[in-house]
Every structure is written in structure tokens, then in C-alpha cells.
Amino acid sequence: MTTLENQIPPTATDFESEQDSMVVPGADGRFGEFGGRFVPETLVPACHELEAGFNEAWADPEFRAELHKVLAEYAGRPSMLTQCHNLSAQLGIRLILKREDLNHTGSHKINNVLGQVLLAKRMGKTRIVAETGAGQHGVASATAAALLGLECKVYMGAVDVERQALNVFRMKLLGAEVEAVHSGSRTLKDAVNEAMRDWVATVGDTHYCLGSVMGPHPYPFMVRQFHRVIGSEARTQCREIYGGDPDVVAACVGGGSNAIGIFSGFIDTKARLIGVEPEGGAAVGRAQPGVVHGMRTYLMQDEYGQVEEAHSVSAGLDYPGVGPEHSYLASIGRAEYPTVNDAEVLEAFVLMARSEGIIPALECAHSLAWIVREAPHIQGQTVLMNLSGRGDKDVAQVMDILK
């Protein structure tokens, strides 16, 4: 019981002490020169309202207690740490997993969604819209909407509807409406556009439940705060179980929510922070600032500023941008953002299944792929990897590829 209390900061007072280590953006929503609020005028008042609503709720011990309770009793927090004995021996490192795959609905996404949907309800909204790539955020949104009695509509790129059919059915089963998006690259980027267009038209009664640390202020900040629970738990657990901080903390980066969640627990330690991007979606890798989806951030774009399509075997990482705080952490050199290719990812996917009896989401197989490649250079070190989701949703797709 006491460890649970330690691991999920339930009060506003704990939040004050959290503030030391991570940037708290001011009214301009900036992390250094990244972030901001580049949205149609119609949405500016809604962003202001959300910012005020979030700040007020986050400082309210009652809201924090309510969130704490639902995270514990419904989502299954705290999530445990698992040491991978077989892989550790094979790779010559100590590999520890933070098991976000064991949360209800199967990924870290539920942390943010429960926070946002509780907040939406508190703000008097009756409907949520969400975008989804792999479908994990869509499933989490549909789940929270069912639990808390809100209407839910999920936008999903037509390409992803096809490769994540199981999650589409799960969302429908949970009572959500799923709309396939046929514009642009028909993946996550276009689903975000369509969700924003919906929100522009329905802003009075609707909350846009954004699924990562991206979008206009206050989303990157708010979503990070909802995912800090990953890092706070992991920090306490590492110290209690292994007697210290890890040498390396690794997580995959689509928009960057699971990564920022776990990074936030170790930002003030000596740990190397590694955000792994897919080779075909290396927003940070290219380090070219742009403005899309409400934020200024590193963005894959052509010579004219048209946003490029990302290409990755994993729908959840198929995104040409990245949350602005990651651009900031990269620009100051605090975190590194290497890339891995699809072949390495598929190998890592199978490796984790065979070696540990854990089928990871394709997204997290990116982190393992980097760890495998890096292992010779970090012999003997302790590596904490965020296992952000389970791989059931990917099994059919991988089966097709490996045939």
C-alpha cells in the first residue's frame, strides 16, 4: 500500500516538487523554441479553456485523488518492472522492462486518456474525438468514454484501419464510432487533421482527446503530466528493487508520449535518455523545424515545406513530426534519438517473444532493436526499456510479413 502511494503522486504538493526537473511552459506554450499554439482562430479559446481547466484540476487534490483511484482500480497501476534474464544474458547487459503492456487496454495510452476524459467530464463536455494510429489510443479513448459515459468518435487513417483491423473492431465493440480517413497519406497524420476539423466544428460540447505529447499548447504539457506516472513509478521501483538509477532509459517515439513519461522520472539523473524513431519517420533525426498540427517542432518536410509521409511497419510510429518537448530535449543534447529500420524491428519483435515469452507491440520492438544494436557498447550496464504496449494487435500483420 505504501509503495503505491509513493509511486502515483496523488496530490498537488507532489506536483510542485515534480516541476523542478522538467520544463513548465509559460503562456506561449514553449519548450525552448518549440511548441506554441498554431491553430485556427476558432480553436484558440478552446485551448485557453482547456489550459485553465487542466491547471485548475491538476492543482485540485480531489481531481488527483480521483485519477489516482481510477488508475489503480481500473487501469491496474502501478505497472511492474520485469528483468529479462534470458535477453540480459544474451546481450551482456541488465535489461529491465517497465510493463505498460500490462495496463488495461494493453498500452500506456490509458494513463493519458483517463486523465483527459475525467477532465473533459469535469469541464462539462459530453463527447470526445480522438485520432489513432495503431488503434491503441483509439481503444483507450473508447474504453474511457464507455466507463465515464461520454460519446466517442475515433478518426483512423484508411491504411491503418486495414493493418489494425482487430483494434477497429475493439473500438466498435466499446461503443465508439470509427471513421476511416482517406485524405493525404491515409495514416496517423491525416487522422489528426480530420480530428482537428471535427473539433473546429463541435468545440462547444466536444473535447479533443489527443493521443500523444503533441498538438497545440496545453496538449504537449498536459499529456506529459498524465504520463509522468510511468517515470515516477519506475524511478522508485528501480531504487527499491535494483538500488539505483539505470544507465540507459530507452523508449520508442511516435509523438513521444511513452518516451516523455519514462524520461521524466530520470531527467535529473545521469541516465542516457534514448528515444528510438523508425528510419522512415525520423523527425528528430532530420532536425528541421516546421509547424503542423498546432506546434512548432522537428518535422519531416520537402524542400517547399510540404509535410512528408512517414513510412514504418508500425502504425503507431508512422508520424512525420514529434512532440515539441522531444525537439527541445534533442536540441539541448539531453536526449538522443537514433533510428532503426523495419527489418531490425521485426527481428527484435521475434527475439523478445522467443527469449522472454513476451510479445511486444511493434512500436516497442523499436526500442529493443536499438538496444540489441547498442549492446556491444554498453556491456554490463543497466538498461530500462519502456514496454509501452503488448503485441496482440500486431500478430496478424507480422504473420503476413514473415510468411
Added chain:
Amino acid sequence: MTAQSATRPAPGRIESAFRTAREAGRSLLVPYITGGYPGWTEAVQAAVAAGADAVEIGIPFSDPVMDGPVIQQASQLALDNGVTPQLVLDEVRRLQVGVPLIVMTYYNLVHHDGVHRFADRLASAGISGCILPDLPLEEAGPWCEAADAAGLETILLAAPTAPDERLPRIVERTRGFVYSVGLLGVTGERSELAATATALAARLTAITDVPVLVGVGVSNAEQAVEACRVADGVIMGASVVRRLMEGGPDAVGAYISEVRQALDAE
């Protein structure tokens, strides 16, 4: 409260032309045409010949969040045909139409180029103003300064969701005219003019004598007339682009003439 603020600079080309027309009792008509769509330059000429007071030219962007299906489709087709911002501007330079031309695009194309370079490009193509629907007041500073310096009028949008305290700040910083967003939603044709269209236009005309034009969701001649009972003019997008896609430049000309006649008959 309709006196001009002391801090507003002298009106530029668009604002002067619109004030003059308004004094003559003319309702302003500004069609939107997607740059780079087949036949677009002829459509601009046809619209002007049919009585447009200015033309808004869209520079296609990959992620147009303020646009509904019709304009999205036109932009995508132009992009698929290899249209770039400079190709559109090169054709603009060759257009001799005698009314102000306004560029509408999204901020990343500006940001990518750099605000000063983009402003200079527009100015040297003969563009008079610019609308960036994803650049709200708080983020608009650097662009507005660059545009001012290049002699371009930056038209800001005001939305029905704006609280009263916000509108005067938008009106203060806009140049050319105020773009009064007609409804909660993206561009596209609607069967009726939303109640928000006239309500917001009335809130704006009550606090400024800068011309107020209603755009987004003004879908036919009848709705244009209704909007102009409160506002100084209208911007018509999806209904124009659909005609360009279905019937080419001539259909655009015929449509603009029809709207012009309806407005003049009032």
C-alpha cells in the same frame, strides 16, 4: 466606437479599395480559387471580369486543417500535379487583373521559407495581402512584421468562439479587412447560412470601421446577400472551387456574375 484607432497605419491597397467600394454602396465579393488547379488562372480572370473585388488564391499545402473535402481535393490534385508555391506565384506575376490578389495558405510554407523571404516573394509577384488560417494572433507577430515591411496586408481571422475582449485585439492587428469566420467548422458548402455568420459580423461592425467580410460556409447568392445585410462583403470558397472542378473557368465566371447581380440588386 467606430472611430479608427490612432495606432492603425494608413490603409493599404486592399483596405483602400474596399473602403471606396463600400462608400459607393457596393457589397464586396471575394472568390477563392485553388492555385495550381487546372484552369485556375483563367478562373481568376473570369471571376474578375464577372465582378470580383479581389481574388483569394490558395497555395496548396499538404495538411490543410481549415479546409473541407472540396478544397482538400483541389489542393491534393494540384500537389499531385507537382505544383509548388513558386510555380503559383510565377503565374500570379503574369496575371493582369486590376484587382488586389490575396494569398491564402498555411503557415509551414511561410515558416519553411523564412518570414522575410516569403513576404518578399509574395510582394514581388504582385500579391497585396495574405491569409494564414493556422496562424492566430498570439503567434502572428514575426510574420506580421515581415509582411508590413514588404507592404503586404495580413488579414486576420475572427471566429464565432472569440470572447468579447479578443475581438478588438484582432481588429487592431488585421490589415486590409477582418475575415469574419461564418461558422464553427471548415470550408465547405452548407444548405443555410449559419446564425453565427451574421452574429459575429454584427459584433465586429459594432467595434470597427475596418471592412468586415464573412467567409467559410457562404455557399450561394442568396446566402451572400443575407451575409451582406450585416457585413461589408463575402468570401466564397468551396462553391467556387466546386464549379471550377465541375465546369472549368467559364462556370466560375457565370457563378460570380450571378452572385454579383444578386448583391447589386439589394
